[in-house]
Amino acid sequence: MRFCILGLVEVQDERSGLRVLPTGAKQRALLAALVVKAGHEISARRLIDELWGGHPPANAANALQIHVARLRRLLSGPAERDADQPERRPWIETTGHGYALRLSPAETDAARFQHLTDQGRRALLHDPGQAGELLGQALSLWRGPALQGSVLGDICADEATRLDEHRLAALEMRYDAYLRTGRHGEITGELVDLTLQHPTRERFYDLLMVALYRCGRQAEALAVYERARTRMRHELGVEPGPALRELMRRILHHDPALARTPGPRPADPSQPRATPAPADDAALSLGDEMARLHRRIERLQREQDQLLRCFRELTASAAQRDMSVNWEGS
Template sequence: MEFQDERSGLRVLPTGAKQRALLAALVVKAGHDVSARRLIDELWGVHPPANAANALQIHVARLRRLLSRPAGQDADEKTRRPWIVTTPHGYTLRLTPAETDAARFRQLTEQGRRALPHDPGQTGELLDQALSLWRGPALQGSLLGDICADEAARLDELRLAALEMRCDAYLRTGRHGEIVGELAELATQHPTRERFYHLLMVALYRCGRQAEALAVYERARHRIRRELGVEPGPALRDLMVQILHHDPALTGAAGPRPAAPAQPRRTPAPADNTARPLREEMAQLHRRIESLQQDQNQLLLRFRELTGATRGG
């Protein structure tokens, strides 16, 4: 968490953990009164010092001095902007939400979302700008209490959604070759987030790497079953079936600028040992589809039997 004065260009980064947490909490609640009691909870939790109110005042005074310096070293005290204002119940940071990176990120993300249906190229550019604002985990070094922890969780979720939407925009403009590596890393880092697997499978398929796309589904299924104890959702299963049958709908937009040309697909001789794993994997996937269909049919029959018995009773 750092503060930058636009007039001087100077950056303020509090060195102490309590100072960073105090600044972050006030920034999250910028323009709103934050009670002293809540700030004490944010900084010390359930173990505040005996003189917590005085300790908070000392931290606020130090932060005020830090924030006043960038306004100009030679500026008169009366002309410096009073960033932190004392209120009857606590403190307010006189900073509009639009002056924070978090607000700028949200604004660019929302603009990208609105542009996606009709101009995915613009969406990609807007989300590139939005994601460039991130320089590490949300509110890094400031997570002492609920104010910052809750906001960090919201921002992290928004960042993942923005990454998904950006990759979707790249796929829609034919830039699948540029995001295969990034999507593979994201799927590894977030093993229960099915959307990353979905986007990765489409990107690989459009690069002519069908076997790898199908292998991603199997990895996703094992990871999701291990982490959550459930099967992948219908969207991922349907995509696997589409890939197996070379569904024309998967070709998408013909992109003018992939990052790297797709490797030419080779057709090995039937006796080639390198073809066996692929054939075995394809056969396994076909058997898996048939098993899922049989399970579905059995459930449907059981449902009909139960509803028939209920009506008869």
């Protein structure tokens, strides 16, 4: 039995292939909250808040008991087929103040995802090819947004946010692994989509800029930086961070280290050595022109700020003089 929350909340019987999907938002939210807090008691009061928020029914405790009973019946079918572990049933246990799901973390797809992600992270430096495979397996467990259709209260909302952040981090590591194994030509389209889906996440811009540069597309890599800068100023009111600015500078000056695919393993002498495609003269001149325009825009912005300060000072001074004349005239 595996309890799945990386998508619609469901229970999978891995031996028979059957799937158990709770019907109704309250049933899904109840199962989701119990899975998120598996092995720990959740008080009845907190479960009521999770299911109904600030508008519980008059008989909230009884309504919760009815939902728990229905969920127990839903899980009893797969439980009865699992004759090897009769001591593990029932799944939902009544505690002193609430309920708990008798479930080990290893029985959830979220735990499997975290295990594979940790393995991929450890392999990234010494074996990026293996890291890419592990991270791909981890990400394949996702069937949709975490806890899809079950986020009614804080328990599930907080967990959905945490899991989504871990998914994005796993995506970043996987594309980093692909760059380390020379697969930059395969991933530019996917990274473009990710920068559009997550316009304030700098790491995706970083990875895309490196991939484009290694494909010999320097001007496009610099254009990605300008797009990132525009979006961040619009969305967050800030400039890109120092890491992205430094990458833009390195691309502009053709840092030789950027063209090399990092990786500790020596190349196989029997295989031809791949070299990055050189940027053509048009791309280089366009990149230089973009950099010149970028510096010009920054200089104009500084001059505009200075003029605005002078204008405010003159306005304030004129206002003080008017007040002085009016006072003397009175």
